[in-house]
Structure formats: C-alpha cells, structure tokens
Amino acid sequence: MKQIINYIKKYKIKSVLLFIGLVFYVFCLPKKLFNTPTSTVIESTEGELLGALIADDGQWRFPANDSVPEKFKHCIIQFEDAHFYQHFGFNPISIFKALKANINEGKVVRGGSTITQQVIRLSRNGKGRTYLEKVKELVLATRLEFRNSKEEILNYYASNAPFGGNVVGLDVAAWRYFGVQPHQLSWAESATLAVLPNAPSLIYPGKNQKKLRVKRNRLLNKLFEEQVIDELTYQLAVQEQLPQKPYRLPQIAPHLLQEIAKNKKGQRIKTSIEYQLQKSVNRIVNQHYEIQKQNEVHNMAVLVLDVNNRKVLSYIGNTQTTKTHQKDVNIINAPRSTGSTLKPLLYMAMLDKGELLPNRLVADIPTTIADYVPKNFNLQYAGAVPAKKALARSLNIPAVRMLQQYGLSRFHDELTQFNFKHINKGVDHYGLSLILGGAESSLWDLCSTYGALASEVNNYTNTSSEYHEAYLTPWSYEDDYKLELGRLSTEKNSFDAGSIYLAFEAMKEVNRPEGDESWKFYDSAKEIAWKTGTSFGNRDAWAVGVTPNYVVGVWVGNADGEGRPELTGVSSAAPVLFDVFNVLPTSNWFEKPYDELSEAEVCSKSGYLASSLCEVSKEWIPTVGKRSKSCPYHQLIHTDLEGQFRVNASCESLDRMIATSWFSLPPIMEWYYKRYNSNYKSLPRLRFDCKGEQAITMDFIFPKPNSKIVLPKNEEGKVNEVVFKIAHSKPDTKVYWYLDDAFIQTTQTFHEIGIIPSKGEHVVTVVDDYGNEVKRNVTIEL
Incomplete structure (x- = not known):
C-alpha cells in the first residue's frame, strides 16, 4: 500500500491519467446493453x-x-x-x-x-x-x-x-x-x-x-x-429437412394480447390462460360462428374464470371473422345492453332484505307504470308465478314489478357496489327498464360480479360462516397474481350467502337448450346456475353460468349493433355456454350456508309465510325472511253444506255452515292464473239471500288507468276499433258496458268489446248483474 502511495506521489500525472482511464473503463459499458x-x-x-x-x-x-x-x-x-x-x-x-x-x-x-x-x-x-x-x-x-x-x-x-x-x-x-x-x-x-x-x-x-x-x-x-x-x-x-416456409406465430388469444399490450407493451407476460382449454374454447367458438353467420351474426366472445383464485382461464374476445365485421374489436370489454342478466341480482337483493321468499307468488299481468309498458318475451301472462320460477323463466313483467316494489334508486345504488363501470348514469336515465336491458355492461364486469358472488358462498362455508371484507378483489389474467381477500368478518358485504345460494338454486332450474332438457336424469350431469339475456331488437344474446369453481360468460351478436330476428340468449349464447362447460372439469354443487338460512313453514300455494289458514310446506329461506308477512291470499269463508255458495249469519244457521280456508287471488291475477292452473277454484259467490258486501270480482285488463290510446288505421286509412277487455271471476255473469254513461253492449263469458270512440277524454263504465262496477278514464287520440 505504501509503495502505491509513493508511486502516486512520484508519478502524479500518470496516476491521474491511469485513474481517469480506470474510471472510464468501469463506466464505459452502458447499464442497459440493449x-x-x-x-x-x-x-x-x-x-x-x-x-x-x-x-x-x-x-x-x-x-x-x-x-x-x-x-x-x-x-x-x-x-x-x-x-x-x-x-x-x-x-x-x-x-x-x-x-x-x-x-x-x-x-x-x-x-x-x-x-x-x-x-x-x-x-x-x-x-x-x-x-x-x-x-x-x-x-x-x-x-x-x-x-x-x-x-x-x-x-x-x-x-x-x-x-x-x-x-x-x-x-x-x-x-x-x-x-x-x-x-x-x-x-x-x-x-x-x-x-x-x-x-x-x-x-x-x-x-x-x-x-x-x-x-x-x-x-x-x-x-x-x-x-x-x-x-x-x-x-x-443430417437427414432432417431444412425449413422451407416461415411459420406464422401462434395467435391463440389475440384480443388478450392487445389488452395486455395497452399497459405492458414490449414485455413477456406469463398469463393464467390454460393452453388446452383456450384451444378447446377457440374451437367451440369457431364451430358456433359457422352456424351463427348463416343468420348474419358475426361476433362472439367467451370468458372463463376460476372462482377460487380469481384468474382468467380462457379469453376469447371475438370470432375469426373479417375486418368488415369488426374482428379486431374486443367484445369482452365492450359495453352492451345487459338484457335480463341483472335479474338474479334483484332477486338476491330482495331475498337479502326479507322482501321476497323463493316461492312467493309475484304478479304476472298486463302492467303499465307511468308510460312504461313492459312485455314478457312470449307476450303471454301467467297471472301469478313463484318468484324463483319467474327468475328461471326470465319473465319481464314480474321483474319490473319487483324492481318497482324494491325501489329503483335502492337497486341502482347496490349495482354500483359491484363495479359495473358502464352503469354510470343516474336512475332517471335508466328508469325501470334497468332490469330489462336499459343499462349497458361488459362481459368482463358481468362475469366478475357473478364470480365474486360464487366466491362469497364458497368462502362463507369454508371459513365457518364468515365473510372476506375484500370479496370484490379484481380478477387477473396474469399467472403470478396473488389473491388477497382481506380480513374475515361476520358482517356481510352486499348480499348474504344464503340469498346468493337460493338465487343460484333458482338459476339452476332454467330450462336448458334443445338437446339438454333432461339433464337432471343423468348422474353425470353438471349442476350449473345460469342466466340468459336478450336485448331489445335482438342485438345482444347473453349467457352466464356459475358453479363453485368456474364462471363462463358468452356474448353473441354483431359488434356494430345490428339486430337479427333469431338472435336470443337461449338459442344463440346458451349452446356455446354448455359446450364450454362440457370441456371443464365437473364441479360439486355449492354447500348450503346453513347459518344464513332457516327452515320455515310456508304456504304451499302462495309461497308466503304460512298462516293458520294455509296448507303448509317447509322450505329453506333467508333467516331475515322469517320477519316477512304471512299469506294475504288465504281467507276463511263460510259456505253452505253443498259448498256452492258463500253464506253468513244473515241467511244461514251456524250448524248449516262449513268454515273453509280459501285461496283467492285478485281478479286480474286470477283471470290469467286459472288458465294455467286447472285446479284453481274461484271464490264462491255470496248466496242471493245473504246480506253483506260482494267481493270485487272484476277489473280492467285493457285499458290501464288514464291511458292515452291512438286509434290504429288499416291499409285503406280507415280507423280501426280499439278493444276494451275486463277480467271477471265468474265469466258467465252478464256485464253491461257504457261509454260516457251511454249504454253500448252486453257481454257474457268473453268480456271484451270493440268500439271507435271520438277524439278526447272518455269514461268507460262496466256493471255486472250483482251491481259491481268498475270505471276507467281514457284519452283517445287519432
């Protein structure tokens, strides 16, 4: 060391030059070589x-x-x-x-x-x-x-x-x-x-x-x-052939590639995509695309998620169509009309608040709310239907009436908790059509939401009845993603596990596509909670399926928004959904979250909590549902010994009366309900010699209160009749029709008439043989 110091003192210039050269040598190579x-x-x-x-x-x-x-x-x-x-x-x-x-x-x-x-x-x-x-x-x-x-x-x-x-x-x-x-x-x-x-x-x-x-x-x-x-x-x-023609690089997940390149351009990313599953789903999409394009439907997207680790297993953003048909558009992230895919969330919400029970009857009758007139897809009415069947059959009118009952603002606020990025406008913008496709969402957000709900049920049963605070943790398509669900708590996050489970049970009963209708009879059949959706004008066809391990989402349609007549969730998206589930491992069904459910006695006909007048059956309901009201449709009546008429003390002695519990629906609900339920019996009429008020036995089917009616014209330009219709609990009763106090016609059995009122405001009055009367104000426009 001393010799070095002496050398530096003796040869200062050389030492400085040597030091500079050494520093240059050390730093001459760039830190990043390429x-x-x-x-x-x-x-x-x-x-x-x-x-x-x-x-x-x-x-x-x-x-x-x-x-x-x-x-x-x-x-x-x-x-x-x-x-x-x-x-x-x-x-x-x-x-x-x-x-x-x-x-x-x-x-x-x-x-x-x-x-x-x-x-x-x-x-x-x-x-x-x-x-x-x-x-x-x-x-x-x-x-x-x-x-x-x-x-x-x-x-x-x-x-x-x-x-x-x-x-x-x-x-x-x-x-x-x-x-x-x-x-x-x-x-x-x-x-x-x-x-x-x-x-x-x-x-x-x-x-x-x-x-x-x-x-x-x-x-x-x-x-x-x-x-x-x-x-x-x-x-x-030395015998091997030389390369003759360059191979194309694999493009097995092109839309995922484009998505990743937005934020990680120039990087090598190991994704969570399962190679063979991705190839299988690509093949399924190609097969169905060949079918759909015969109907001028060119685009499709499929997303498969792993519920347990929040990773993406398969990501198909579109079909292998042409640029003319927007093959490069990533449909998975595109906002599209939700159709009926939000209905299960409303069902869960009402179960969670104790405002609905799985088999409670909900009205399925012609409905007008303000100027909004929802219609069922099949344009028919069941009168009254159990809530879980209304969900399984995707009936629109019960869903709209349930949303009105639950509260539009209340439901809208709950949807915002699920991070639906495209449901970003106020409730007045959507109105009650929110539940029928009035809002837009992406396949990614829908699948993420249903996956989070499935995870909520799984985690609740796996953690001795506790909830993870961060259950809406984002989903990822990166292989090294580490799931963090946050602390455990006894407090629920959005809906309790029991309500989610019961909704999945109802969704399991949806009728499967043609060819798979008898799935229940096979031991190897997969239990899947699933929901379809079809937007207005047949522009979007959806199918989302959930099991304890997987979520599969499918969208079918045209990226440019063109609707096609036969494009529906059931016929177009559901077959793809079940083909994808068929290449996934079978999952056991969700374990029942007993601590959030109670076994209760309910009325077997109405689905409400049982009263002393009901025929009773037992079913599992959310614990909070035990505070809901008992059945309003059963009443105690007294009939004569033959059971033909209702009687009371004004016309019959007590020893000649029979006390009977009777299941009776309101008139319009009854009118439609008994067409599909042959065992339904209308309330017997009060015997003519008995005193007392008659029950309301009729109501208007059309028009609705304060309706504005535009009279249609035929091909020759002449004004056609408008048809007025009522429902009567005793169809054979004579009914008398009046327009502005002027008698028009009498009907019996089929209570409907066709008239051409003048322009302006009118009052239609209907009176039956028993003195019952109903009125309806209408405005006629030409």
Whole structure:
C-alpha cells in the first residue's frame, strides 16, 4: 500500500491519467446493453406461446429469456467460439489469424470476434466494421466479462442475434422456422439456427438451400467429432429437412394480447390462460360462428374464470371473422345492453332484505307504470308465478314489478357496489327498464360480479360462516397474481350467502337448450346456475353460468349493433355456454350456508309465510325472511253444506255452515292464473239471500288507468276499433258496458268489446248483474 502511495506521489500525472482511464473503463459499458424495442409476448400458464405483437421497429424480437437451451448452446459455441469458456472477452489467436488472412487477401474474409465481442457489436447497432471499432469492441467485451457471467452473455447473444429477414433472437427464430419453442428444437434444427447469424441471408425460402445444408452439416460433424452427439444422432440429424416456409406465430388469444399490450407493451407476460382449454374454447367458438353467420351474426366472445383464485382461464374476445365485421374489436370489454342478466341480482337483493321468499307468488299481468309498458318475451301472462320460477323463466313483467316494489334508486345504488363501470348514469336515465336491458355492461364486469358472488358462498362455508371484507378483489389474467381477500368478518358485504345460494338454486332450474332438457336424469350431469339475456331488437344474446369453481360468460351478436330476428340468449349464447362447460372439469354443487338460512313453514300455494289458514310446506329461506308477512291470499269463508255458495249469519244457521280456508287471488291475477292452473277454484259467490258486501270480482285488463290510446288505421286509412277487455271471476255473469254513461253492449263469458270512440277524454263504465262496477278514464287520440 505504501509503495502505491509513493508511486502516486512520484508519478502524479500518470496516476491521474491511469485513474481517469480506470474510471472510464468501469463506466464505459452502458447499464442497459440493449435498448431496442421488443415484441409483446404472452404465454399460457404452462409456458406455451399464445401470441405476440411485432416490435415498434418492425422486427420480431422477443424479450430476453432466462436461459439458452443446451442444444443451441453447444451448437453456437462450436460454430462461433469454441474457446468461449476459456477466454476473457477476446481470443488473441483468433484475432491474429483473422488479421493475417485479411491482410493477405486485401479485404475482410475472416472474423476473429468472440461471442462476447459479437454481443457488443450487436448492442452498438449501426457502427462501422473498422479496426478502430474492433478495438472499442474488444475493450467493451472485457468489461462485459467483468460484469456478466458467461451464461448471461450467451443469453444476450441468443436474444439479439439476427436470424434472417426481420427475425431477431432465438425464441422468434425457433417459432418462425420450425414452429416450436427453443427448448423443443432438435440437434439439426439447433445447428441450422446456430449458423444463421453468421449468414442470415441463407434462410430465404427456396434459396441457398445447398449452402445452408453444407454449413449445418459441417457443424453437426464438428459436434460429432467433439463427442457432443453420438454417431446415430449425427446420422439422423443430417437427414432432417431444412425449413422451407416461415411459420406464422401462434395467435391463440389475440384480443388478450392487445389488452395486455395497452399497459405492458414490449414485455413477456406469463398469463393464467390454460393452453388446452383456450384451444378447446377457440374451437367451440369457431364451430358456433359457422352456424351463427348463416343468420348474419358475426361476433362472439367467451370468458372463463376460476372462482377460487380469481384468474382468467380462457379469453376469447371475438370470432375469426373479417375486418368488415369488426374482428379486431374486443367484445369482452365492450359495453352492451345487459338484457335480463341483472335479474338474479334483484332477486338476491330482495331475498337479502326479507322482501321476497323463493316461492312467493309475484304478479304476472298486463302492467303499465307511468308510460312504461313492459312485455314478457312470449307476450303471454301467467297471472301469478313463484318468484324463483319467474327468475328461471326470465319473465319481464314480474321483474319490473319487483324492481318497482324494491325501489329503483335502492337497486341502482347496490349495482354500483359491484363495479359495473358502464352503469354510470343516474336512475332517471335508466328508469325501470334497468332490469330489462336499459343499462349497458361488459362481459368482463358481468362475469366478475357473478364470480365474486360464487366466491362469497364458497368462502362463507369454508371459513365457518364468515365473510372476506375484500370479496370484490379484481380478477387477473396474469399467472403470478396473488389473491388477497382481506380480513374475515361476520358482517356481510352486499348480499348474504344464503340469498346468493337460493338465487343460484333458482338459476339452476332454467330450462336448458334443445338437446339438454333432461339433464337432471343423468348422474353425470353438471349442476350449473345460469342466466340468459336478450336485448331489445335482438342485438345482444347473453349467457352466464356459475358453479363453485368456474364462471363462463358468452356474448353473441354483431359488434356494430345490428339486430337479427333469431338472435336470443337461449338459442344463440346458451349452446356455446354448455359446450364450454362440457370441456371443464365437473364441479360439486355449492354447500348450503346453513347459518344464513332457516327452515320455515310456508304456504304451499302462495309461497308466503304460512298462516293458520294455509296448507303448509317447509322450505329453506333467508333467516331475515322469517320477519316477512304471512299469506294475504288465504281467507276463511263460510259456505253452505253443498259448498256452492258463500253464506253468513244473515241467511244461514251456524250448524248449516262449513268454515273453509280459501285461496283467492285478485281478479286480474286470477283471470290469467286459472288458465294455467286447472285446479284453481274461484271464490264462491255470496248466496242471493245473504246480506253483506260482494267481493270485487272484476277489473280492467285493457285499458290501464288514464291511458292515452291512438286509434290504429288499416291499409285503406280507415280507423280501426280499439278493444276494451275486463277480467271477471265468474265469466258467465252478464256485464253491461257504457261509454260516457251511454249504454253500448252486453257481454257474457268473453268480456271484451270493440268500439271507435271520438277524439278526447272518455269514461268507460262496466256493471255486472250483482251491481259491481268498475270505471276507467281514457284519452283517445287519432
């Protein structure tokens, strides 16, 4: 140390220059050796290539891999730098031989660069190949040897060497020329690629095949002589064919690739996509696309989620259609009309608040709310239907009436908790049509919501009846995603697990597509909670299915919004849904969350909590549902001994009366209900000699209160009649019709008339033989 200090004092200038040179040497090598843009690459969870985007400079250049395959490593070392592991960045003997040969020939005929020097040259792209540049490369090569290991230097070379055309790097070359991953290359294929960076022009299809074969076989022979490969391997290798035509890079998840490239451009991303499942779903989509395009339906999207780890297993953003039909649009993230897909959430919400029970009857009758007139898809009415059947049959009118009962603002606020990004307008914008497709959502948001609800039931039963506070944790398509659901709490988040479970039970009863109607009779059948949706004008067809392990979502339609007459959720999207479920492993059904449910006695006919007048059955309901009201449709009546008439103390002695519990619906509900329920019996009429008020036995079906009616015209321009209709609990009763106190007509059995009122306001009055009277105000417009 003392000698060094003395030397510095004695030779100050030399010491300073030496120090400056040393500092320059230390910092002469850029921290990041390569700054060239790279392709965006996505791989499956197994490491299979799903797709790639070309780099910004027009080159196929993948981000550097972690290692170099052993076969290619042997090949490149034997071909380019046999003493790679012995030298320290440069090989003096090779440099001397190259210099001598070049001087003798008067031109550059031989290079003496090591692999390390070639890495430096590649990193200094565009620099001239002069002797001064060679000196710089030599200095930088020694610095690179100080900083990086031999394996890292090899990896630099393999990732950045040119392989002909716009192919850069071993990863791309393996795919482009042999259609495999680098570690799958044979000895002959590895040797072919090893000789290309030295002469990349040899790879052009149909040209230079003889030269390329000679170079490859010479390398294979050297590998044999160096005992890297045995004689049999050598003999088989030299017989292999050379690449003839470049392979297209896989494009198995192109829309996911585009989505990832938005935020992670130029990176290699290992996704959570399962390779074989993705290929199977692609095949299913292609098969159904061939069917759908016969109906001029060109676009489709499918999303498969893993409920337990919140990862995406399959991502199909669109069909392989044409640019004319928007094949590049990623439908998974596109806002589309929700159709009926939000109905289960309303059902859950009402169960959760104790405002509905699974089998409680809900009205399914002609309905007008303000100017809104919802219709069922089949344009029919059931009068009254159990709530879970209304959900399973996707009836529109019960859903609208339930939403009105529950509260539009209240439901809208709950939807915002689920992060529906596109439901971002006020309640006045949507109105009651919110539940029938008046709002828009994406396939991603719908599937994420149903997946979170499935996860809520799973976690509740797995954690001894507790909820995770962060149950709406986002879903991911990255393989290294770590799920964090937050702390456990006894407080529910949105809906309790019991309400969600009962909704899934109802959704399980939806009639399956043609050919799968008898699924219940097969032991191997998969239990799936699922819901379809069809938007107004047949523009969007949806199907979303849920099991304890998976969520599958399907959208079918045209990206430009064109509707097609036969495009429905049941006929178009549901078959795709079940084909996808058929390639997924079978899941057990959800475990029942007993701590959020209670077994209660309910009225077997009305589904309300049982009163003393009901025939009782037992069913599981949300615990909060035990506070709901008892059945309003059962009443105690007294009939004569024959049971033909109602009687009371004014006309009959007590010993000649029979007390009977009677199930009776309001008139309009009854009128439609008994058409589908032959065992329904209307309330007996009060015997003529008895005193007391008659029950209301009739009501208008059409028109609705304060209706504005535009009289239709026929092809000749003449005004057609408007048909007025009432429901009567005793259809054979005579009914007398009046318009503004002027008698019009008498009807019996079929209570409807056609009239042409004058323009303006009118009052329609109907009176029956028992003196019952109903009125309706209407406004006629021509």
